[in-house]
Amino acid sequence: MAEVRFQGVSKIYPPRRGSAPVTVLRDLDLAVADGEFLVLVGPSGCGKSTLLRLLAGLETPSSGAISVGGRSVVGLRPSQRDVAMVFQSYALYPHLSVRDNIGFGLRRSRPRSLPQQFQDSLHQLARGWPQGLQVPSLRERRIEARVAEVAGLLELDSLLDRLPKELSGGQKQRVALGRAIARQPSVFLMDEPLSNLDAKLRHGTRAQIVALQRRLGTTTLYVTHDQVEAMTMGHRIAVLNQGRLQQLGTPMELYRHPANLFVAQFIGSPPMNLLPVTVVGPDQLALADQRLTVAPEAAAPLGGLRGHSLTAGLRPEHLRLTASPSPSPSQTLAARVCHLEALGNEQVITCRLVAGDHLVVVRVPPEQTVHLDQEVHLEVDPLGWCLFDGDGVAI
DSSP: OOOEEEEEEEEEEOOOTTOOOEEEEEEEEEEEOTTOEEEEEOSTTSSHHHHHHHHHTSSOOSEEEEEETTEEOTTOOGGGSOEEEEOTTOOOOTTSOHHHHHHHHHHTSSOOOHHHHHHHHHHHHTTTSOGGGOOOOHHHHHHHHHHHHHHHHTTOGGGTTOOGGGSOHHHHHHHHHHHHHHTOOSEEEEESTTTTSOHHHHHHHHHHHHHHHHHHOOEEEEEOOOHHHHHHHOSEEEEEETTEEEEEEOHHHHHHSOSBHHHHHHSSSSOOEEEEEEEEETTEEEETTEEEEOOHHHHGGGTTOTTOEEEEEEOGGGEEEESSOOSOGGGEEEEEEEEEEEOSSOEEEEEEETTTTOEEEEEEOTTSOOOTTOEEEEEEOTTOOEEEOTTSBBO
16 A cells, blocks of 8 residues: 655745745645545645655655655655655766666665675676676566566667667656656656657657556656646646645546636636626626626525625636627627637637626637637526635635
8 A cells, every 4th residue: 555645744944045934835734545646736836846855755844744655754764765756857877878777776775785786796797798707696687677677668678778868858758767667666756757858759658657657556646737737647636836735636626616716727728717797696697787697506606695796717618609699698798809829629719808808718619710800709608607706715
């Protein structure tokens, strides 16, 4: 079992050069199930990478408890925590071959006597010599067998004798993954491992990481800024902001039911459209001088909020662009097209509403003809509303 738990974890960096202390994590509670792939997202400086470094033993928490498989790891050396970390910059040893980079952690996983170290070194030195001149080492042969197994898994067999400078970015990332996999740790930690790759390589490597995690069943914490990675890779997503956990759930839970305005705008690309509205009836919202109807399924919380000012959210797919107004005026918004983005499989249109002069983003089929400065009408899906109170909390 490799369940990971953070309980009341805080991290405060001491003041430097007269500045105030910097609080990166604030009393954070988070549980990652055994075998789960958890993605950590949030803006720069929110504490994502710090959380990984605390678990890896590269940083010490200011307060709180961290456990792996029910065993506290606070105070243990990184080598004793049974975790492996894949860094954004690959962190490969430039003077070592692919073979030796993958086997590096295995060779240092257990203490060796000086005679053992000498024998292992001779075995490595004589690796390419004729059979009769090679120096036997059972430990080294086990490591070589494990390296060959991992290389086959990651399709690195033909690259084992190359140096990192002779590899492409995607190949370097696979070597870094191989070094982590070879140790068979209880937990994988991945800190934006694909951010240095181009779009094509990122897509292929993303699929490979997901397939590997499913095959190995290793508990994985994965940090990213990429929306596609967050929505497609993880079993669950944890959204952080200013060192606090904002929401934890499946990708679709966060997309459809954001807990607050921060999550609503952070999850999804393009982000959710937000509009200031006033509750004017049990199923009626007013945007400027226009009334809009909310479906009964979404209107339940509005009963006692007549007269309250709220923020209403609509995903781009919950607005449909038409050339003429709907028969129901309470479900149509007049607008003017002010920006077009043709993405091949769809068009992303930015429109300025007549009611309130707000900008909204709409997804449009690629075959639909739209022109800049065109007057259009947006049909609102009455089931698409997400409503937030004055503090930004979903109601």
